[in-house]
Amino acid sequence: GRHYTVSIALPGSIVDNAQSTELKTYLAGQIARAAVIFNVDEIIVFNESVQRKVLSNAQDCNLFLARILQYLETPQYLRKQIFPKHPDLQYAGLLNPLDAPHHVRLDEWSEYREGIVLDRPVKSGRGSYVNAGMRKVRVSLKYYLELV
Numbered sequence: 001g002r003h004y005t006v007s008i009a010l011p012g013s014i015v016d017n018a019q020s021t022e023l024k025t026y027l028a029g030q031i032a033r034a035a036v037i038f039n040v041d042e043i044i045v046f047n048e049s050v051q052r053k054v055l056s057n058a059q060d061c062n063l064f065l066a067r068i069l070q071y072l073e074t075p076q077y078l079r080k081q082i083f084p085k086h087p088d089l090q091y092a093g094l095l096n097p098l099d100a101p102h103h104v105r106l107d108e109w110s111e112y113r114e115g116i117v118l119d120r121p122v123k124s125g126r127g128s129y130v131n132a133g134m135r136k137v138r139v140s141l142k143y144y145l146e147l148v
Contacts, residue, residue, distance in 0.1 A: 005041045011048040012062030022091045024061075028068035029095035036098045043069055064088050075103045077133035081116050106133060 010031065018024040035043055045066045067088045074082055076097060083089060097103065104110040115132030122128060 006039060007042040007044060008035065008040055009044040009046055010065070012045045012060070012065045013048055014061075015065050016061050021087075022094075024064065025068055025091040025095065028065050029072060029092075031065075032069055032072040032098055033096070036100045045069070068092060072098050073100070075114055075133060077106075077131060078114060078116055081118075081131065104133065106135065 015024040015027050018027050047062050071092050113132040115130045118129040120129045
């Protein structure tokens with residue numbers, strides 16, 4: 001791999017000019033897609049406002065953009081477990097998948113996969129269930145984590 005990180009910084013207010021939440025979500029998706037195409041490693045969302053706003057029910061554009069980008073960066077098979085329902089994500093399901101290199105498909109082989117340990121009962125000493133976006137596959141680990 002390369003020995004540097006490609007980062008871009010965007011003001012969260014970039015989505016403020018969109019006329020609806022659906023269009024704001026679409027704009028965030030376009031930003032994410034362009035970042036994947038140009039191999040951007042990191043997107044920094046910054047607040048360009050000098051004043052700190054006290055928000056009531058108003059939508060914070062910085063949090064909105066960051067939330068949508070985080071959602072899209074997460075592999076599809078993990079989204080339901082990681083992201084609870086939120087008004088900002090109302091239209092995120094309409095966005096096209098990013099097809100990022102770390103978003104491994106069901107039938108693709110990869111040495112590494114992102115996964116999440118599920119809170120499901122297992123027989124004593126039998127391990128844990130992990131959602132790694134695969135069909136039921138038995139995996140044995142050579143190394144065990146030690147509790148410190």
